[in-house]
Amino acid sequence: MSDTPVNPVDGLLRMDRMPHIWCGGCGIGTSVNCFARAVAKAEIDHEHLHVVSGIGCTGRVAGYVNVDSFHTTHGRAIPFATGLSLSRPDSKVVVYSGDGDLTAIGGNHFIHAARRNIDMTVICVNNFTYGMTGGQVTPTTPYGAKASTTPYGNYEHTFNLPNLADSCGAQFVARWTVYHVRQLTRSITKALKTKGFSFIEVIAPCPTLYQRRNKLGDGVMTLQYYKDKSTIQNGADTADVGMSFQSDIIVGEFVERESLTFMEGYEKRMKEILGDGFVPYRGAK
Amino acid sequence: MKADPTAVASGMHFIDGNEACGEGAIAAGCRFVAGYPITPSTEVVENIARRFPKIGGLFIQMEDEIASSTCVQGAVWAGLKAMTVTSGPGISLMMEHVGLAAITECPTVFVNVQRGGPSTGLPTLPAQQDVMQARWGSHGDYEVIAVAPSSPQECFDHVITCFNLAEKYRCPVFFMMDETVGHMLGKVKIPPADEIEVVERVYTKRPPGEYLPYKIYDGDQPEMVRVGMGHRIHSTGLTHDERGYPDMNAEAQDKMVRRLCSKINDHVDEISIAESDQVEGSDVTIVSYGITSRVVAYAVDLLREQGLKIGRVRLVTLWPFNEKLIKDVAQNTKSIIVAEMNLGQMVHEVERVVAGKVPVHLIGHAGGAMIELQTIMDKIKEVAS
Ligand code: SF4
Numbered sequence: 304m305s306d307t308p309v310n311p312v313d314g315l316l317r318m319d320r321m322p323h324i325w326c327g328g329c330g331i332g333t334s335v336n337c338f339a340r341a342v343a344k345a346e347i348d349h350e351h352l353h354v355v356s357g358i359g360c361t362g363r364v365a366g367y368v369n370v371d372s373f374h375t376t377h378g379r380a381i382p383f384a385t386g387l388s389l390s391r392p393d394s395k396v397v398v399y400s401g402d403g404d405l406t407a408i409g410g411n412h413f414i415h416a417a418r419r420n421i422d423m424t425v426i427c428v429n430n431f432t433y434g435m436t437g438g439q440v441t442p443t444t445p446y447g448a449k450a451s452t453t454p455y456g457n458y459e460h461t462f463n464l465p466n467l468a469d470s471c472g473a474q475f476v477a478r479w480t481v482y483h484v485r486q487l488t489r490s491i492t493k494a495l496k497t498k499g500f501s502f503i504e505v506i507a508p509c510p511t512l513y514q515r516r517n518k519l520g521d522g523v524m525t526l527q528y529y530k531d532k533s534t535i536q537n538g539a540d541t542a543d544v545g546m547s548f549q550s551d552i553i554v555g556e557f558v559e560r561e562s563l564t565f566m567e568g569y570e571k572r573m574k575e576i577l578g579d580g581f582v583p584y585r586g587a588k
Numbered sequence: 589m590k591a592d593p594t595a596v597a598s599g600m601h602f603i604d605g606n607e608a609c610g611e612g613a614i615a616a617g618c619r620f621v622a623g624y625p626i627t628p629s630t631e632v633v634e635n636i637a638r639r640f641p642k643i644g645g646l647f648i649q650m651e652d653e654i655a656s657s658t659c660v661q662g663a664v665w666a667g668l669k670a671m672t673v674t675s676g677p678g679i680s681l682m683m684e685h686v687g688l689a690a691i692t693e694c695p696t697v698f699v700n701v702q703r704g705g706p707s708t709g710l711p712t713l714p715a716q717q718d719v720m721q722a723r724w725g726s727h728g729d730y731e732v733i734a735v736a737p738s739s740p741q742e743c744f745d746h747v748i749t750c751f752n753l754a755e756k757y758r759c760p761v762f763f764m765m766d767e768t769v770g771h772m773l774g775k776v777k778i779p780p781a782d783e784i785e786v787v788e789r790v791y792t793k794r795p796p797g798e799y800l801p802y803k804i805y806d807g808d809q810p811e812m813v814r815v816g817m818g819h820r821i822h823s824t825g826l827t828h829d830e831r832g833y834p835d836m837n838a839e840a841q842d843k844m845v846r847r848l849c850s851k852i853n854d855h856v857d858e859i860s861i862a863e864s865d866q867v868e869g870s871d872v873t874i875v876s877y878g879i880t881s882r883v884v885a886y887a888v889d890l891l892r893e894q895g896l897k898i899g900r901v902r903l904v905t906l907w908p909f910n911e912k913l914i915k916d917v918a919q920n921t922k923s924i925i926v927a928e929m930n931l932g933q934m935v936h937e938v939e940r941v942v943a944g945k946v947p948v949h950l951i952g953h954a955g956g957a958m959i960e961l962q963t964i965m966d967k968i969k970e971v972a973s
Contacts, residue, residue, distance in 0.1 A: 317822070320833060353815050355662070366822055366834065371815040373665065374824035374834075375658060376688055382622075382655035386662025386670070389646060390620060391815060415651040565648075573641045582644040584619070587667030587814060 312339035315349065317369045324363060328522025330481040330507025331361050331428050335368075337484050337505075338399070338426065341491035351394040355384040357409060360434035360509070361401035361427075378408030381416045381425065388423050389566065390586035395424070395495055402429040403441040406462055410442070417471035419565045420499040426491065427464060427502070430509035438512030445548035449516045463545035468502040469558045475501035476541065476558035481508070482529035483554060490556055499564045506552060519549070589788040591615045593781035595643040601776045605743035605769040606631035608776045609699060610639065612744040613671055615784050616751035618697070619645035620663035620670040622656040627711040628767040629675040629701035636673075653678040657685035661694045665823065667814035669751055669789070671697035675767075676705055679718060680725070686760045687726035690848060692823045693802070693810060695754035695761075695789070699747070702766040704955030714767035715955025716878055716929040720936075722762045723907050729845050731852035733859060734762040734907040736878035740774035746904065752787035753859060757852055758809055764906060766929070768958060769879045796820065802844075803830040808851045852908050861904035862913055866897075871972045873899030873921040875914070875938060877906060880927050880959055887964040896972055906934070914941040923971050927951040927959055947971075 316339065325331050342352060349370050356365035358377035365372040375383045380398045388396040398405075405413050405427050416423065432450055433439040440450035440457050443464065447456045468476045475497040477490035487505060494501035508514050508525035519525060529552065536544075537555040544553040563571065566584075573581040596615045603611075610632050613621070621640070623633040637647045650656040653674050660670035674682060679700045689696040702718050704710030718725075722734045733753050737746045747763050754761040792799050792811035796818040802810045813819050822832045827844055829835040852859070867873050876884040881902040888900045899921050903910065914937075917924060923946050926935040935950045942948055951959060951967050 319831075349820070350816055350818055366824065369820050371665075371820055372822050373662075374822070374826065375661075376684055376825055379654060379658045379685070382650060383658040383662040385648070385650075385655075386620065386622060386659035386664075387666050387815065388662070389648065390663040390666030390668050394816060411651050412655055415655070569646075577641055581641055584640075584644055584646040586646075586663075587816075 312336055315339040315342055315369055317367055320367055323367055325360065326511045328508060328510040329360070330430060330505070330509070330522070331364065333481040333484065334426065334428050334487070334505045334507060335364055337488040338491055340488045341495060344488065344492040345495040347395050347495055352397065353387055353391070353394055354397045354399055355380045355387065356398070357400040357404035358435065359401040359404045361399065362404055364399040378404055379412065380404070381409060381412040384423050385416055385421050388421055392566065392586055393588065396422070398423055398425045400427065401434070402427060402431065402443045403433040406442045406464065414467065414471045417468055417473045417500045417502070420472060420474065420562060421565050422499055424494045424497070424501045424503070426505060428505045428507050429464065430507045430513055432509050432513040434509050434512055438509070438516055445546060447548045448513070451516070463541065464504045465502070465544050465557050466541040469541040472500070472562065473502045473558060474499040474560055474562070477556040478504040478506065478544065479554050480506040480529035480533055480552060482526045482533065486554070493556070499562070589786045591781040591784035591786050592617065596778060596781040596784065598778050598780045601778060602773060603740060603776050604631065604771050604773050605737065605740040605765060606701065606771065607635045608740045608743040609747050609763065609765065610635040611778060612747035613697070613751065614639060614643065614645070615744070615778065615781070615786070616669065616748040617786050617788070618669045618671050618751060620660060620668040621645070621647045621672065622650050622659035622670070623673045624650055624653045624656050624678060626653070626675045626678045628703055628770050629673050629699065631770070632673040632699060632701070653681040654684065657682035657698070658688065661685065661689060661696055664694050664696060665815055671699060673699040673701070675701045676703045676709060676711065677707065679721065683725040686732070687728060687730065688825050689760040690726065690730035690732065691825055693758040695758050697747070697750045697754055697761050697763060699763040699765065701770040702764065710956050712767065713956045714879065714929060714958065716766055716880065717933070717955055719764065719906055719928070719930065719933040722764060729849060731849045732760050732762060732907055733757060733852065733905070734764050735861070735904060736764040736906050737769055738879055738881050738902070739769065740772055740776050743769060744776050744778060748784065748786070749861070752785070755787040755789050757855070757859070758812065759852060764878060766879055791817065800830045801832045802828060808847070808854065856908045856910055856912070859905055859908060860910040860913070862910055863902040863904070864913065864917070865900050867899030867901065867917050868920045870897045870899035870921045872923045872925060872968055873901060873917050874925045874927060874968060875901045875903065875917070876927040877903040877934065880929055883959055883961055884927050884964055887961055887968065891965060891968055896968070898968060898972070909937050911941045914938055918942045918945040921946060923947045923949065925949045925951060925967060925971055927964060929953065929955050929959060
């Protein structure tokens with residue numbers, strides 16, 4: 304059977320759970336494909352990779368990756384992952400969830416994990432809507448866009464997620480659309496190798512709800528929009544990368560910095576104050 | 589297994605219940621605590637924050653109680669023993685993750701230093717108003733274990749009980765302290781480490797490929813794993829099958845939820861701790877728990893000296909409820925009084941089990957102060973006459 308083509312991402316997916324639940328044209332699957340390739344590129348062994356999700360369409364990612372994985376509660380993937388990451392310093396912990404889960408109900412946890420510089424990679428699939436519950440407005444839904452709970456168009460201000468992560472101290476911040484699969488794979492690889500809190504925003508279509516309700520066509524037409532309207536600006540000031548309805552999209556790697564992680568800060572302080580009396584936390588090792 | 593001698597503060601101490609609780613957790617092997625400041629529980633984590641850097645533990649003050657209650661579960665799956673500590677509004681916020689611990693069978697200890705509610709209520713004053721919340725607070729059907737200490741010594745001893753039960757039964761375990769017992773100073777004897785029984789987590793010995801995280805191989809508990817053992821487990825808050833994969837239908841739900849309940853309800857005798865004295869042939873038996881039971885004990889002693897025939901029952905384990913014990917009491921006494929710092933919570937359980945066999949009375953108030961000795965004595969005399 305040597306000539307049977309082998310999908311390079313097979314090893315990272317739970318094939319016994321296929322087919323997945325995602326709709327045709329949904330961007331989540333593409334992001335997972337990039338993630339799987341990035342894990343291979345970063346040469347992270349699967350026993351030391353743990354994926355944690357919250358709730359929602361993207362929240363199902365944890366269920367499909369063939370590593371120790373946790374599908375937790377709505378918005379709370381990050382604090383769960385905080386306990387896991389601090390207690391397994393030898394592992395890489397990835398939080399994989401959607402814009403509603405991570406930035407509405409989970410917004411508080413998001414900013415504090417970034418502020419503390421907890422060693423984790425957060426991948427946010429931003430499709431501007433709650434998919435699982437039927438297309439409600441989220442903190443990233445652009446002004447004027449329709450959602451099931453904004454039938455006359457959204458009238459709230461929105462989050463600029465790279466800027467939010469940046470201002471809270473994230474060590475690595477990037478944004479790509481699911482059109483940019485190679486760049487996205489490369490940035491996830493970088494994020495996985497980053498010590499401390501790294502954040503990737505993946506702009507993705509939800510053809511079933513967001514695109515359809517806003518008459519934006521199918522998944523393919525959305526990719527065309529991403530292709531036409533995206534500009535790569537590595538190092539862009541995150542204050543300038545905000546988006547509006549069907550606007551230009553600034554993509555790229557925006558932030559790379561190095562500061563003490565939570566654990567490094569803890570150990571430094573305790574050594575200074577307690578000297579030999581300090582017994583470092585080794586988690587479950 | 590015995591406690592770790594390098595960490596246990598063996599010796600005689602004069603400390604409050606909150607500090608004793610932290611010392612007990614350390615003795616039990618807890619090395620990860622996440623919490624958020626809230627009166628009257630804060631001294632528990634303050635002590636932990638001082639102690640942990642010297643014994644290789646980690647305390648993290650999270651952004652809120654919701655985060656704290658799931659952060660500790662991440663640490664448990666990493667392979668640690670962990671707890672969170674809170675009170676009043678904090679325990680209300682944690683309820684979602686009580687449910688998560690129940691459905692994922694994650695051994696997690698929730699310390700609740702109870703204060704008066706509802707809402708912000710009485711931050712600095714005691715109550716026993718969260719007894720039903722501990723049992724029913726998260727949505728859905730599930731069982732928990734809850735233990736109520738009545739002295740600083742018991743804050744030490746029984747938080748260890750909680751950790752040991754959590755490991756054995758893989759469920760959320762509540763340590764139901766209250767403001768009075770938390771702030772009460774007393775003599776606390778911390779035994780030498782080799783005299784402290786600690787239940788270590790037992791991980792599966794089955795190799796990857798021959799193991800399912802929620803399959804029952806022996807007994808009625810699934811075998812535990814931690815991350816990194818090669819089993820590539822999936823754990824979800826959704827209704828799941830033996831593989832841990834979502835399986836959302838009435839049949840899977842019934843099977844899973846019944847097991848979550850029966851794995852505790854079938855072991856009430858092994859879990860339950862209670863004191864019972866002179867119930868047989870008594871005119872009245874008074875049932876209480878936690879700090880209230882100390883006032884009750886004093887009242888009972890005084891009235892026995894006056895010749896009254898009074899039985900006394902103290903529940904240390906609140907949940908699962910010891911039905912057999914209360915049924916026995918109803919066979920052997922003429923009437924029952926339940927004393928508790930609320931407007932009637934455990935009394936409903938007692939009434940349900942007694943089922944009209946003897947009259948059941950309540951001594952209760954809405955919290956804010958201990959129940960007065962005189963109030964208890966007056967009621968006992970009234971019922972006994
Ligand atoms: S509803 Fe939207 S986000 Fe959810 S799977 Fe379908 S396309 Fe994707």
